[in-house]
Amino acid sequence: MDDHYLHHVEDIGLACHIKRNLKAAVLATSVKNKDIKKVALETFKSTELEVHVKNALYKEYMKLKLIGIQNSSDFLLRNNEAFGDYGCFIKEPVDFIEEVQTKWSTRLRQAINRMSAQFGVPLSKQRTGPEQEYVLSQWGSLSQMLTGGDVKEFRPLFTAKDIFEILCTIRNPNLTEKAMVDLERWKMLPLNITVKSLQDLKIQFEQLDPKLVQLDSAAYSSETAEDEVLLQTSKVIKKGLYAAARFLCRYGCPTGNRFELWRMAFCIDFSGGKHVLHFEKLKQMVIKYKFLFDSILLQDLKNTVANDDNYFVFEDLLYQILFTFLRDTEIQEIGSYAPVDLPMARTKRKVGISDREVVYPPSGVIPIHGFSYYIAPLCFTQANPIPLYVVFSAMYKRYLFHLHTISSHPNSLLSLCCLFEDVLQQKNPTLVLHLKSIKAEPLKLAYKWILYAFSGYLDPDQVLLLWDRIVGFDSLEIVPILAAAVFHFRATSLLHISSLAEAEGVLGNLHTLKVLPLMQHMLFLD
Structure with a gap:
């Protein structure tokens, strides 16, 4: 340093x-x-x-x-x-991306106010005394309490499809018509954004080299190798060095030590009780006030994670994390180091006092459809909602927010999609041309994997092993690498299909895949 x-x-x-x-x-x-x-x-x-x-x-x-x-x-x-x-300069540096970003923010702002007016539901409403007592008594089983026919009418303000359509409208005005045509031959996002080459990525992720010991590698699955990893992990945790913990995540975390390693990697100290006090304050906000987004999240979670065989058992825990997250103004600090627009909404004030615009929800985050998939895998690492919330909020503020915001940041959804297209083209140009010839755009097929960092698509243990590397390498760029690796792995089948529906069939089930060999093959093997 x-x-x-x-x-x-x-x-x-x-x-x-x-x-x-x-x-x-x-x-x-x-x-x-x-x-x-x-x-x-x-x-x-x-x-x-x-x-x-x-x-x-x-x-x-x-x-x-x-x-x-x-x-x-x-x-x-x-x-x-x-x-x-x-x-930190928080303004989006690329003009044509800033223009789209502004339009998107305006659209979301209008959607908030429109939904509030449509259902006659205020953005925030103080609960009555009996209502507060009831919420408190049901805190451990919110899924049973938060029911009602009116909830079914609420829908997420935006979905994966909405933000994908916005990304596809972005055009680089600095490109000539010929350059645009050449790029469109290979890409769905012909923006000519600079992303890393396969060689650059090989250097960046050198610790994934098959020659090195990885916790999830079949080549090192012996008890001796596992004992060695556990011994090294114990030493790092006992020593308490944050940097060493993050570095260890690059090789995959032992299941029983993952939460502690992530806690250290995010430089979180649970001593002193400040996190307990902060969570309690947010809990009291949930008890005291009902938000418009509570109903939206309730319905969204019931339609997604609550129906997922891997995650439905965490439904009550997820409600606690989601509702406290919405009310956490500390999440707004994302706007101090990233080019994002915090959502604003107009609040109705007392008679004689003009309305005003405030950040809404207080976290500054409008949840995308399926937002709970960003939290669900972490539930396997920690059952206590307080430390779980602290680690999730750190994970969100450093990485996950990028996945549903529009910017030119290297970790942004836009950049990750561009990186996916470039990497797949470099690795298997024949496959790219074939899929485009049958109108099965690779990015359209892989987009949701990137958007949710494979949560909900891979088995939870594989999602967590992937997220270990996100934390360890301090980068989301490993996600599009894995997405491209899936295509390359199933190239033989994909080269024999003739329609988009067949491509979706080939790529529809990823639950048998192991992330490490795919990433290693993509980066280090021809």
């Missing part, structure tokens, strides 16, 4: 804590002046002070990396008032 991160140790008060502990250690021994430095260094390394410093610096590094600052020159260049928190 560059030296410019060190000044943040002063900012968080850690430096004073270190000095106090080192001073106490030196004074407790009859050390000579010439040996003070040696004793201080030994104390630093023999106590938890070294771990605290490394974790503090790593946490700051991950914050800065989130907004694209990798070194001191980036920091100095971007550390001015034109940028938001941590020097």
Whole structure:
């Protein structure tokens, strides 16, 4: 790490804590002046002070990396008032994408107000005393409480199809007509956005090399190899080093240690009780106020995850996480480091007071149809809603929000779709041309896999092994790599079909697939 991160140790008060502990250690021994430095260094390394410093610096590094600052020159260049928190410029830098982004935001804003008016339901309404008591009494079984015929009338404000259609309208005005025609021969999104090559990705994901030990590799499935992984995991957890935990995720996490490794990778500290207090505050908001989106999420969850054989048992837990998430204003901080428009809605105020626009829902997130699939796999890692919520919100704020927002960020849905098309073209151009010739666009077939990061399409254990790598490599780019790998794996069958319906049949069931060998074959094997 560059030296410019060190000044943040002063900012968080850690430096004073270190000095106090080192001073106490030196004074407790009859050390000579010439040996003070040696004793201080030994104390630093023999106590938890070294771990605290490394974790503090790593946490700051991950914050800065989130907004694209990798070194001191980036920091100095971007550390001015034109940028938001941590020097982040939050305006979409690509004009033609910003235009579409604005249109999409306007459409969602209008949809919120239109639905509220259509059903005569306010955006937010305070529950009566008896209603609050009832919600509190039913907190552990919200699926039984939240029923009613009126709920069936509510629909998600937008679906996977809606956002896909918007993406397909984006055009790069800087391209010539000839360039556009050439791109359309290969791609459904002919935007000429710069994405990484297969060679770049091979370097980026080098820890996936088949020659290296992976937890989910059949080549290393012996008890000895598994014991080695578990031993290494235990050492990392005991030591408490955040950076080491994230690095270990690149090789796949043991089932029993996954939640703890992710917790450390996201630099989350559960000591002190602040997370419990925050969740309790959000819970009280759920109890006190009923939101328009509560009914939307209720119906959406019942139509998706509640009917999924893998996830239906988590229905009540998912309601708790979803309803608290909607009310969490801390999620709005996404707007301080990513080019996203927070949704606004007009609230009705008292007579004589003009209406005003506020961020709605308070989280700043309008849930896409199937939003609960972003949470459901995590339910296998933790049964307690409080730590589960904390880790999910960290996962969402760093990665998952990109999957249903429009921007030019390398992790955005748009960029990931472009990367999928490029990677598949590089790996198997014959397959791409064949599928396009029969009107079976590869992106149209793979789009939902990318949108939901394969949640709901792969078995939960495979989804979690994929998400291990998202956390470990700090990138969503592994998702379109896997999507392209599925096509390449089933290329023989796909090359013998003659219609879109047949293509959907070949690619319809992914539950037998294992993610690691597919990704390895895509990146490292010809």
